Amino acid sequence: MIDRIDPGPRLSEATRHAGIVYCAGQVPETVDGDIRVQTREVLAAIDALLAQAGTDRTRLLFAQIFLADIADFDGMNAEWDQWVPPGAAPARATVEARLADPRWRVEIVVTAAVA
Numbered sequence: 564m565i566d567r568i569d570p571g572p573r574l575s576e577a578t579r580h581a582g583i584v585y586c587a588g589q590v591p592e593t594v595d596g597d598i599r600v601q602t603r604e605v606l607a608a609i610d611a612l613l614a615q616a617g618t619d620r621t622r623l624l625f626a627q628i629f630l631a632d633i634a635d636f637d638g639m640n641a642e643w644d645q646w647v648p649p650g651a652a653p654a655r656a657t658v659e660a661r662l663a664d665p666r667w668r669v670e671i672v673v674t675a676a677v678a
Contacts, residue, residue: 568615577616579677584616586673588629594666598630598638601668606646609673618678620646623653627672633659635668 568584569576577586589608591601613619630639636657647653653673662670 588670588672598635602639602642621651622676625674626655628657629660629670
């Protein structure tokens with residue numbers, strides 16, 4: 564069985580299947596914020612989505628991070644490093660990419676085991 568969380572016409576915010584939750588890319592709300600503000604907002608959105616799916620950041624398996632400008636890598640990592648629980652860092656990829664809204668500096672996709 565596949566459980567779709569907050570399904571819409573184009574995408575679901577997450578899908579859960581066989582003990583794994585696959586989250587859609589999360590983006591910031593504060594479009595004029597710096598990388599640290601935007602990263603904090605995205606990580607908070609991920610926390611909320613994981614909770615809705617019945618899990619949390621301690622069960623992350625994989626993260627994909629898209630930065631509009633790779634020069635924001637250190638600022639994003641400053642927030643990421645505070646957010647990831649010690650000993651629970653997932654496998655991760657970080658790349659520079661053009662994002663759908665040019666005001667977004669970061670988009671993050673995560674996959675997690677369901678608790």
